[in-house]
Amino acid sequence: MDMTGKTVMITGASRGIGAESARVFAAAGANVALLARSQDALADLVGEIGEKAIAIPCNVARYGEVSSAVATTQSAFGGLDVLVNNAGVIEPISHLAEADPDDWGQVIDINLKGVFNCIHAVLPIMRETGGGSVLTISSGAAHNAIEGWSHYCASKAAVNMLNRCLDTEEAQHGIRAIGLSPGTVATQMQREIKASGINPVSRLDWSDHIPPDWPAKCLLWMCGPDADRFKGGEISLRDDEIRGAVGLA
DSSP, X not given: OOOTTOEEEXXXXXXXXXXXXXXXXXXXXXXXXXXXXXXXXXXXXXXXXXXXXXXXXXXTTOHHHHHXXXXXXXXXXXXXXXXXXOOOOOOSOOOGGGOOHHHHHHHHIIIIIHHHHXXXXXXXXXXXXXXXXXXXXXXXXXXXXXXXXXXXXXXHHHHHHHHHHHHXXXXXXXXXXXXXXXXXXXSHHHHHHHHHOOSGGGGOOGGGSBOTHHHHXXXXXXXXXXXXXXXXXXXXXXXXXXXXXXXXX
């Protein structure tokens, strides 16, 4: 899909799905605004991509930083067409009885409040320009209780409902809200999960995980009309039909 002239803002862009998404969207012609807390990693990625990319250090849990990042993006590229809500954390992994309340809440702040912050900040621009796409990374954990992941499961389930609310309220303004559940992906998060040893996911072999460029390519495909039937819902990358449509099978 040709994204020439479009601007994409990606959170959690310093590694994994976020970094691969930056590469995929830039290769398709888009300008990419890359947000993450890791400034050094962002700088390296921008150096790799070139003039189509800008690095914006940002903690999505802090609305002021997100609002500033959106303003910087608009100033640099003249608009904002796609938001990719990718930033997310899972550590510390622990059972409810042993969970530290502050640590548990921090996961909610990043995984749920961070998504809200980004959506809230981009809506005025997207409304003014006639619409846009808000693509949010979901998870099978949104639908299944997984031992040791209460914070992650709760945050992803809430994000799915937030996505539905966004569609209900903003579809009339041309805003497309779609979630992507990629399955298990070969990223740093899976290394953290494996190190925990708490549940069956931690015992998966590395070869069981899909490469991060698969969800990145799917996110690009989701910007096109073929994904319109999923507005307000969620795409599963475990679905062979979706893999075929994206060109992964």
